[in-house]
Amino acid sequence: MDLGLAGRSVLITGGSGGLGGTMAQVFAAEGARVALTYHRNKDAASAVVETVEKGGGQALALPYDLGDEESIRSATDAVTSAWGGIDVLVVNASPARGPDEHRGPFETVPPEQWRAQLREEVEGAFHTVQAVLPGMKARGWGRIVLMSASIVNRGMRGEEAYVASKAALHGLNRTLATELVGHGILSNAVAPGPTVTANLLPKVPPEIRATLAGLSPAEIQSVLNERIPHLRFGLPEDVANVVAFLGSDANRHVTGSVVNVAGGH
Known part of the structure; x- marks a missing residue:
């Protein structure tokens, strides 16, 4: 299937990790120009750019901070300056989570941790989408994909702030779809289940991790x-292939949906 992505400009926030990097490579393989952002790991982002360029594609790596509106605006402006606009936005970045982050009973979660998670996740998505919409509306075409998580459907002990922040993206997605459909812009959310990336492995029980x-x-x-x-x-490509379809011209009628890519989980 030709996804109609050749020559399109794609911005993937949080593109230096396993999932974001795989998305970048899938979009590039379809002929899209790909900009990916990083917060701390510039080397990983540069490695993704190098891989895309070795395959004959075009890619950029840009610094980006979910909690800094100016940083968000600088990243989106840089893509527009380089390629004339952003056709596809994949909001994949999430707040960094340290090993010492509290995961105890809900009544003991520090308020500052709760506020930081919701503020960066939700407001970061808000500012990023808001920055790209004028260009999409002017061109009469755009695709937005907000990355959620399948645990929104079932909850998870000790992950209340994370689950609540991802659930908020579902409401944002549904509202965007309703408002933007008349402008040729489709918005969807993707909710991956457990996926084999570097972020997953520390969560695997030690007795299993040793065998991997x-x-x-x-x-x-x-x-x-x-x-x-x-x-x-x-696998990351299981998710990336779905994101690429939703972000493509082949998707002409799916909007406002939350697509679970979770193996039935």
């Missing part, structure tokens, strides 16, 4: 699916 050293992502997926059968683990 040196394995490929597909081999890790197979081991985890066997050892933790109540979950179904996906």
Whole structure:
């Protein structure tokens, strides 16, 4: 299927990680120009750019801070300056979460941690979408994909702030879809389940993690699916392929949806 992405300009926030980097490569393989942002890991973002360019594509890596409106505006302006606008926006960045972050009972969650998660996740999405909309409206075409998580559907102990902030994106998505459909702009959310990335592995029980050293992502997926059968683990490309379709011209009638890419979980 031709997704009609050749020559389109794509901005993927949080593009230096395993999932964001895979999205960048999938979009680039379809002929899109890809800008990806990073917060701290410039080297990882540069490695994704190098991979895209080796494949004959065009890519940019840009600094971006969810909690800084000026940083968001600088990143979106840089893409517009380089390529004339942003056709596809994938809001993938989430607040950084440290190993010492509190995950105890809900009544003991520090208010500042709660506020930081919701502020950066929700306001970061707000400012980023707001920055790209004038250009999309002027061109009469645009695709927005907000990255959520499947645990919004079931909740998770100790993750109340994270789940609440991702759930807020569902409401934003539905409202954007209603408001923008007359402008040729479609908005959707994607909710991945457990996916084999570097961020997942520290959460795997130590007795299982020890068996994963040196394995490929597909081999890790197979081991985890066997050892933790109540979950179904996906690969980054499982998610990235869905995002690319929703962000493409091939998608002409899906908007306001939350697409679960979670192996039925």
